[in-house]
Amino acid sequence: MTLYFEQTGSGPDLVLIHGWGAHGGIWSDLAASLAENFRLTIIDLPGLGRSAALDHGFTLESAITAIKAVTPEAAIWMGWSLGALITMALALSDKNRVKKMILIGGSPCFAKKKDWPFATSSEVLDGFGNMLKTDYRKTLTRFLSLQMGDSIRAREVLRTQRQLLFQYGEPDITALAEMLAVLKETDLRESLSQLDVPTLLIHGERDTLAPVTAANYLERHLPQARLFKIKGAGHVPFLTHVDMCVQAINEFVNNDISNKETTCSS
Numbered sequence: 001m002t003l004y005f006e007q008t009g010s011g012p013d014l015v016l017i018h019g020w021g022a023h024g025g026i027w028s029d030l031a032a033s034l035a036e037n038f039r040l041t042i043i044d045l046p047g048l049g050r051s052a053a054l055d056h057g058f059t060l061e062s063a064i065t066a067i068k069a070v071t072p073e074a075a076i077w078m079g080w081s082l083g084a085l086i087t088m089a090l091a092l093s094d095k096n097r098v099k100k101m102i103l104i105g106g107s108p109c110f111a112k113k114k115d116w117p118f119a120t121s122s123e124v125l126d127g128f129g130n131m132l133k134t135d136y137r138k139t140l141t142r143f144l145s146l147q148m149g150d151s152i153r154a155r156e157v158l159r160t161q162r163q164l165l166f167q168y169g170e171p172d173i174t175a176l177a178e179m180l181a182v183l184k185e186t187d188l189r190e191s192l193s194q195l196d197v198p199t200l201l202i203h204g205e206r207d208t209l210a211p212v213t214a215a216n217y218l219e220r221h222l223p224q225a226r227l228f229k230i231k232g233a234g235h236v237p238f239l240t241h242v243d244m245c246v247q248a249i250n251e252f253v254n255n256d257i258s259n260k261e262t263t264c265s266s
Contacts, residue, residue: 004050005043005070009035012253013072016042019081019105020179021140021171023049025164026080030238033246037253041071045083047175049168058178060089060186068097076253078102081210081235082179085110085186092191101199102249105147105207105235107214108188108221116189118213125184129177136173140165147209147235157239192221199225200252202245204233226252 006024014034016027024042031040046066047053054062063086077098079087084106091098112119131139144161148154199222203215212229219227228248230237238245 003043003046003066003070005041007039007041009038009040011038013075014038014040015067015071015075015077016040017067017077017079017083017086018043018045018048019079019083020183021048021143021176022165023168025049025167026161026236027238029242030245033242034249037250038076041075043067043070044168045175045179047172047179049171053172053175058175058182060086060182064090064093068094071097073097074099076100076102078104078249079106080104080238081106082110082183085183085188088188088191088195089186091195091197092188095195095197098197100253101195101197102202102252103199103218104202104238104245105204105210106201106218107210108192108218109186109214110183110210111185113187116187118211118217120209122184125180129180132173132176132180136171136176137166140171140176147207148240153240154234157236161239189217189221192218193223196223198252200248201225201227202237202248203227203229204235204237204240205229205231206233207235209235 018024018026023044027042031042034040044051046058046063056062074097077087084103087101091101109116110119111122111125128139141162145158148158201215201218203212205212215227219225230241230244233241
C-alpha cells in the first residue's frame, strides 16, 4: 500500500512527519508559512488520516519503508513526537536521505526507565492503550488536551484541533496500539552519536509528554544539535507558537548552527 501524502510549496525539500493519534492536517498552520520557502511533503502515517494501515503491522522498520516510498531521495526532515522518533530512526538507517533534522517535542526514549526519568511512565502509555479499546475518541481527545501547555492560544488551539482530529475519518485502532508500543519500547540513546547531521530541537518548556530534560539530553548527545526552547509551550509548540517555530526553522536551514541553546518567551 502507498501512504497518503501531499506536496506543496517550492524550494528545498522538507518532509513533515506527525505524531501519535494525529494526521498530516495538524501541520496546516505551520505549513502555510513554510510553503513560502520549502517544497513540503506532508504524510499521513499508516492507519491515520487518509492512509490505510500497513498489512503486516506498524513498526519503526515498516513505517520507514512506507515513508521512503513517497518521499524525496534527500531532504530536510521534521518530525513531531512519534514523528521525531521515526525521523531519527530513518536517519540511522539511511543517513544520506537526511540532510538536516528538525525534532519537535522529540525524545530518544518516550517511556521512563530506571536510568531514564525524563519521560512518561509506562503506566500512562498503557493507560492510553487500554482506553483505546473502550473509547478511542475520548482517548485521542484527552491525549490532545495534555499537549497544550499554558500559552494564551492553548484553549483556542485545543478547540480547533478537537474539531479537526477526525476530519478524515476513523483511525485504525490496531495501528494506534502498535504505535503506542513503538513509543513504549524504542530507546535510541545509544545510537545518538551516529546521528551526525545538523539538528534543530524545538521544545516547549511545559512539555509533560517529553519533558524538556529529554531535549537537553538530545542537545548534549547529538553531535550537531541546537535547542530552541519556548516558554509556556507544551508538546505542540508548532500549534501554539507558530511564528516562533517558523522563524527558528528558517534560521536553522539558512545558517550554520552551533551547540547553543535559545529560549523564547510566549
